[in-house]
Amino acid sequence: MASDVTPQLSWNLVHDVQQLFEFHFMVNAFRAGTVVAVVAAAIGYFMVLRQQTFAGHTLSVVGFPGAAGAIWLGVSASYGYFAFCIVAALLIAAVPHGRGRAFSEESAVIGTIQAFALACGFLFVSLYAGFLNGIDSLLFGSFLGITDAQVVALLAVGCGALLVLVVIGRPLLFASIDTDVAAARGIPVRALSVAFLVVLGVAVAEASQITGSLLVFALLVVPAATAQRLTSRPGVGLAWSVGLGLLITWLGLGISYYADYPVGFWTTSVAFAVYVGVQIATRATGARAARRRRTLAAAP
Amino acid sequence: MKRAAGPVIRLRGAEVRLAHATVWRDVDLEVGDGQFVAILGPNGVGKSTLLKAVLGLVPLAAGTAEVLGRPAGEANHEIGYLPQRRSFDPSLRIRGVDIVRLGLDGDRWGVPRPGRASRDARRRVAGLLELVGATAYAGRPIGQCSGGEQQRLLIAQALARKPSLLLLDEPLDSLDLPNQASVAGLVDRICRDEGVTVLIVAHDVNPILGYLDHVVYLGGGGAITGVPEEVINTENLTRLYGAPIEVLRTSTGRIVVVGQPETPTYHPDLAHHEHPHGL
Numbered sequence: 163m164a165s166d167v168t169p170q171l172s173w174n175l176v177h178d179v180q181q182l183f184e185f186h187f188m189v190n191a192f193r194a195g196t197v198v199a200v201v202a203a204a205i206g207y208f209m210v211l212r213q214q215t216f217a218g219h220t221l222s223v224v225g226f227p228g229a230a231g232a233i234w235l236g237v238s239a240s241y242g243y244f245a246f247c248i249v250a251a252l253l254i255a256a257v258p259h260g261r262g263r264a265f266s267e268e269s270a271v272i273g274t275i276q277a278f279a280l281a282c283g284f285l286f287v288s289l290y291a292g293f294l295n296g297i298d299s300l301l302f303g304s305f306l307g308i309t310d311a312q313v314v315a316l317l318a319v320g321c322g323a324l325l326v327l328v329v330i331g332r333p334l335l336f337a338s339i340d341t342d343v344a345a346a347r348g349i350p351v352r353a354l355s356v357a358f359l360v361v362l363g364v365a366v367a368e369a370s371q372i373t374g375s376l377l378v379f380a381l382l383v384v385p386a387a388t389a390q391r392l393t394s395r396p397g398v399g400l401a402w403s404v405g406l407g408l409l410i411t412w413l414g415l416g417i418s419y420y421a422d423y424p425v426g427f428w429t430t431s432v433a434f435a436v437y438v439g440v441q442i443a444t445r446a447t448g449a450r451a452a453r454r455r456r457t458l459a460a461a462p
Numbered sequence: 463m464k465r466a467a468g469p470v471i472r473l474r475g476a477e478v479r480l481a482h483a484t485v486w487r488d489v490d491l492e493v494g495d496g497q498f499v500a501i502l503g504p505n506g507v508g509k510s511t512l513l514k515a516v517l518g519l520v521p522l523a524a525g526t527a528e529v530l531g532r533p534a535g536e537a538n539h540e541i542g543y544l545p546q547r548r549s550f551d552p553s554l555r556i557r558g559v560d561i562v563r564l565g566l567d568g569d570r571w572g573v574p575r576p577g578r579a580s581r582d583a584r585r586r587v588a589g590l591l592e593l594v595g596a597t598a599y600a601g602r603p604i605g606q607c608s609g610g611e612q613q614r615l616l617i618a619q620a621l622a623r624k625p626s627l628l629l630l631d632e633p634l635d636s637l638d639l640p641n642q643a644s645v646a647g648l649v650d651r652i653c654r655d656e657g658v659t660v661l662i663v664a665h666d667v668n669p670i671l672g673y674l675d676h677v678v679y680l681g682g683g684g685a686i687t688g689v690p691e692e693v694i695n696t697e698n699l700t701r702l703y704g705a706p707i708e709v710l711r712t713s714t715g716r717i718v719v720v721g722q723p724e725t726p727t728y729h730p731d732l733a734h735h736e737h738p739h740g741l
Contacts, residue, residue: 211556329571336568339556342545343619346517346538347569390555394603399555 171420182419191305191425193313195411198368199381201320203407204327205365206386207400208358212338216269217254217359218382221366223276224250226375227283229300234290239300240315243367251363255356283375303374303426305415316368323364330354335396372411377426380414381407384433388440406436468531470495470627470659471516475525478511485511487524489685491678493661498653498673501663503680504703509663510546512680513629516661517543530627542620542658546631550612554605558596558615561604562587565619590618593656594648610641614648621652628652630662634669642669649673667694667719690717 169181183189209218228246229239257271287297298304327334337344337351345351369378389402414429421428469492477487485508493499501509514520515527518535527534529541542565566583567574574580591597594614599607604615613633620628630649634642650673653660664670667677677693679686681702686693694717699707708720 211554213551328573331573332564332567333569333571336564339550339554339561340564343543343565344568346519346543346545348538349569394555394557394560396556396560 169420178420182416187306187308188415188419190308190310190313191415192412194308194316195305195372195415196408197313197316197320198372199385199407199411200404201323202365202369202378202381203385203389203403204324204400205362206382206407207389207403208327208331208334208338209362210383210386210390211335212358214359214362215379215383216272218362218366219379220254220272220276221247221250221363222370222375222378222382224279225367225370225378226300227279227286229370229375230283230286230290230297233296234286238312240312240367240371243370244319244364247363247367247370248360251359252356255359298424299374301374301376302424303370303372303377303429305372305418305425308371312371316371319364320368323361323368326357326361330357334358372425373429374426377430380410380426380430380433384437385410388437391440391444410436469493469528470497470530471661472528473515473525474527476515476522476527477524478508478515478520479523480511480520484523486680486685489525489678489680491685491687493659493676496653496657496659497675498650498660498670499662499676499678500667500670500674501661501678501680502665502667505665507680509665509680510631512678513543513631513661513663516629517541539623540626542623542625542628544616544620544628544630544633546663547635549609549636550605550607552605555603556605557601558604558607558611559587559591559600561615562590562596562600562618562622565622586622587618590621591615593621593652594618608641610637610645613637613641613645617645617648617652621656621658625658627659627661630660632663632665634664634666639669642666646670646673671717671719694719 171178183192206218209215225243225247228242228244230242232239232242232245254272283300284297287300290296299306333344333349334354336347337349337354341351365382366378369381373380385403385406388406389399392402393399410429410433413432414425417432418425418428471491471493473489473491475487476489476491478485489512501512503509511520515522516529516534517538518527518529518533522534529535530537563583566586574583588597591600594617596611596614596618599611600615604612607615617630617633620630628649633649634645637645646669649660649662649670652658653673662670667674671690671694674690676687677690679693679698679702682704686698686702694709696707696709699709699719706721710718710720712718
């Protein structure tokens with residue numbers, strides 16, 4: 163911790179929370195975490211629905227050389243994340259999508275690019291000699307030293323991405339579930355797909371700044387996948403996803419303030435616990451419901 | 463929903479070429495208001511392409527296509543289209559009722575605002591679910607519905623905007639025999655009671671044969687069109703399929719096509735059912 167007093171957890175919850183927000187860096191961590199959690203959870207909901215988790219992973223890996231390169235050039239890592247993630251999103255959108263054979267070829271190409279991107283990031287970190295501990299925070303996240311200006315930038319870009327999502331949300335849902343019918347209805351399926359990838363790139367770039375490139379999925383996939391286990395209503399699912407994203411971020415930040423392990427570990431651990439817990443709970447209730455349906459069907 | 467009199471679909475000397483090969487040519491087709499018409503023929507002969515030509519999604523290399531009194535593609539908002547078998551991923555966690563609702567207003571931008579319009583939309587969706595008999599399972603994730611249940615929900619989706627023309631691409635494909643019979647009956651009911659013209663693609667004619675006003679047999683680059691009794695005979699079908707096919711008449715006067723390729727698997731326990739299937 164940055165202070166000389168080690169924070170102590172007490173049984174007084176109000177006091178604990180007050181202590182949590184005693185330092186400005188912690189307040190900014192919560193502000194930035196909140197923005198990022200909402201954006202990643204909402205956009206992640208559509209990513210999981212469209213089964214584009216692989217694209218999301220690619221974007222997050224590509225963000226790493228972007229951030230490392232930006233630091234090497236002496237500018238903020240944020241610029242690197244946004245620039246690389248958005249350009250990568252446009253490139254993925256340009257690759258024609260396929261299933262089966264074409265799909266496996268596409269994944270081979272993307273896998274190759276991912277490895278190259280990680281290597282480039284490593285190179286940029288090595289080239290920047292004074293950059294000692296930085297590679298950890300680029301890969302696994304950090305919540306120290308988020309400036310007010312950074313919070314404002316995250317908020318502005320995040321609001322923009324969410325606004326786009328609100329406008330295209332319904333046709334995007336239609337196109338994601340039922341591409342052929344959506345196209346026959348005159349929905350610009352292709353343009354929507356490109357727009358969504360760019361929005362996804364923005365979400366990944368935002369989340370990377372808190373969770374690091376490798377732990378983006380704690381905020382992008384886990385809340386959305388868990389929400390889709392909990393409900394099959396699109397609106398309710400989105401709300402669950404955002405709620406879980408906030409829960410994961412706040413708990414992760416809070417725990418890491420008191421317990422002395424990295425924030426990325428705690429955020430991801432909370433996310434993992436939520437996911438596993440909900441899986442077990444819904445499987446149990448699902449099996450019970452199926453049994454009840456069978457009994458009803460068997461009854462004369 | 464009523465239009466000026468005249469055929470709902472009119473193809474004149476239509477020809478479609480895909481990748482520089484002729485799919486079919488010299489196709490003349492006229493589908494009257496409220497008719498139930500099937501496009502039949504072996505796999506790969508361009509049945510789905512014919513539906514896409516009617517939608518204007520595939521351009522004609524020759525001839526003309528007029529749909530609902532306008533050039534093909536200009537009246538698509540009045541057409542309900544159900545593409546060839548989309549199987550929903552079993553893990554897709556979206557309810558059947560949401561799928562139907564998307565058919566109603568899924569192409570609008572922005573979020574739906576609560577209010578009278580939203581209540582009307584919900585009532586319309588409930589009515590559609592009632593019509594296709596899907597009310598009981600519409601709240602379940604569609605990935606967990608059976609093939610027949612999914613097909614009913616998709617038909618409800620296609621009907622959401624009160625289309626005057628319904629294009630169905632192999633809606634009976636991969637359904638078991640009782641479900642084929644009941645979905646065929648449902649489509650006929652929609653055609654007669656709701657006054658919707660239906661153009662259906664099928665490779666097995668038997669489940670729908672009793673309901674059809676006209677059939678279009680595609681094969682060998684061209685098409686034979688007419689009422690089922692005239693078109694469906696042993697010579698025509700054997701020539702179109704290039705394989706021996708027999709057309710039989712049951713004691714009640716029903717036509718049955720036997721020896722047709724790609725008929726569903728023979729079900730011994732259902733062989734005495736009202737839709738007998740050959741080898």
